[in-house]
Amino acid sequence: MIVTRFPPSPTGYLHIGGARTALFNWLFSKQQGGKFILRIEDTDEQRSTDDATAAILESMEWLGLSWDEGPYFQSRRYDIYNEVIDRLIADGQAYHCHCSPEDLERQRQNARSKGLKPKYDGTCRDLGLDPAPGSVVRLKIPLSGITQFIDLVKGPIRFDNEELDDLIIRRSNGSPTYHLAVVADDISLGMTHVIRGDDHVNNTPRQILIYKALGEPIPKYAHLPMILGPDKTRLSKRHGAMSVLAYRDMGYLPHALLNALARLGWSYGDQEKFSMEEMIAKFSLESVGKAAGVFNAEKLLDLNAWYIRESSDEFLAEQLTPFLETQGFTNLDAGKVREVVSILKVRSKTLVEMAEGAHFCLAEEITYEKKGDDKFLKPGVLELFEDLNNRLAAMPEFNQESIEKLFIDFLEQKEIKLRKLAQPLRVALTGKTASPGIFEVMEILGKEKVVERIRKAAAHIKNKKQDA
């Protein structure tokens, strides 16, 4: 059985790069009928926080990237790492090093000045030193030869062992370092596939060498291309909202984000939209591209609008509710929400936008947008409003069809075009110059509210006249 994992370090929020890595691991394991493990890499006590861990779990749950095992916390697995390190020392594969951080800095400077790669010079490698305060444990890297692997997305990659130095596997404070912990965990959890960001390519030979020193089978590797900001540099905070939770709060549907992420680096012919089932069925590491790519926020927005349009009213009403609540609506009428959702979904790109669009229907009072007020609520419409309102008030049945019929007669009598009446009415009824169709708006509002709002608009116009 194949086993994949997503191992974030809890030093910040889950951003879209990490989310994509998690998604690809998840897709691959689902497709192969394997197992997907979540592991929190919190060996850096200084920078790891519980808040970050919580945010990561929340993000994963919101995205629906469920894990089959874990979350494991590396900070609670030190016994495993220590056993591995001690074994390496006992086997002569690792040694105690007494060089100070200052020594190391000097060595790096030295190498750099000679135009070489900065690295440890191996001072303590063959000294047979005992542990001492401040000492670390290093792995013996072969002095020559090459280490190579076949990357499932990039193809064969090889490194000269001379490029590598004896990496530290146990810090002076006794804790294991990243490379050691990752390998020890991946061995103990039975990892078969390591799917991770491009930035780990250079780490791979070191990790392979740890497997070799341990005599353990080496997993398959797949390195995903980096996600870049619009300026083509590595994604970071200054590129704006990159946290998964920020997208949730901006009103994106998890499926839309997932779809956008999947298409960043992976493709399936010309297909742009995938249900989760399709994504799982069609995903393959082979069709992951090699080149780094820029995250296209506009495409995500378009995708989000599309998924909103395609979703059921029930689902959307449920998704929309938290947004309505943050906008101050309480005791929502579920039926009302569903109704307004159904006419709003074709014109909402995000749930935030949709919640704003729902105001006219859910709020008791509306306020007129200045632009619409000035342009359409003018004395010229007063008489139309009053006449129309009398007729509307007398309607026995108040639905789109009957309203439209009444309008046809009314417009004919007054000899005006619908557009002359619709815009002023729209402002009177919704406060805005853009809204769903005017008949839809009227039906959803109901006769009582419609009549009242038209009356208020008329009064408002008269007021303006007096002021002027």
Add this chain to the structure above:
RNA sequence: GUCCCCAUCGUCUAGUCAGGUCCAGGACACUGGCCUUUCACGCCGGCAACACCGGUUCGAAUCCGGUUGGGGACGCCA
């Protein structure tokens, strides 16, 4: 600096492994039009790319070499 990786429209990409069907296809964005009670949706159209130079070949976006450009890594971070 050293090593590793990469290179098709502004962006995401198809095509590259098995060279001709590609004067390069799709999507987003932008844009012209149609529809229309506004805003959207929808529909029709437009703009726009094989980084460069050599080589192999009857023929190269596709294969090879180099150049340039970009990204990544060089931590007692992960």
